[in-house]
Amino acid sequence: MKKGFFKVLAKVNKVILPSFTKQKLDITKASKMQLAIIAFRAYVTKQSLD
Template structure:
């Protein structure tokens, strides 16, 4: 299930690393997206 969700994240959610976002200057909603993507990615790898 997490592998499918990871693919959906890749398609729909923005990639902040490509935008060169500085994590110390990220807004709350950007940090929430980063955290969600991290959670899904780590679960998909397991």
């Protein structure tokens, strides 16, 4: 159940949240909000793969 939820959430993230790698964002110059989005996307991805 948990894994399925995170798989759906990962698909929603892909559609809604911006991809900073496509924008060639420099992590050292990212704002706090951008870092929070990156961390959230990484957490959801990790949970959907486990």
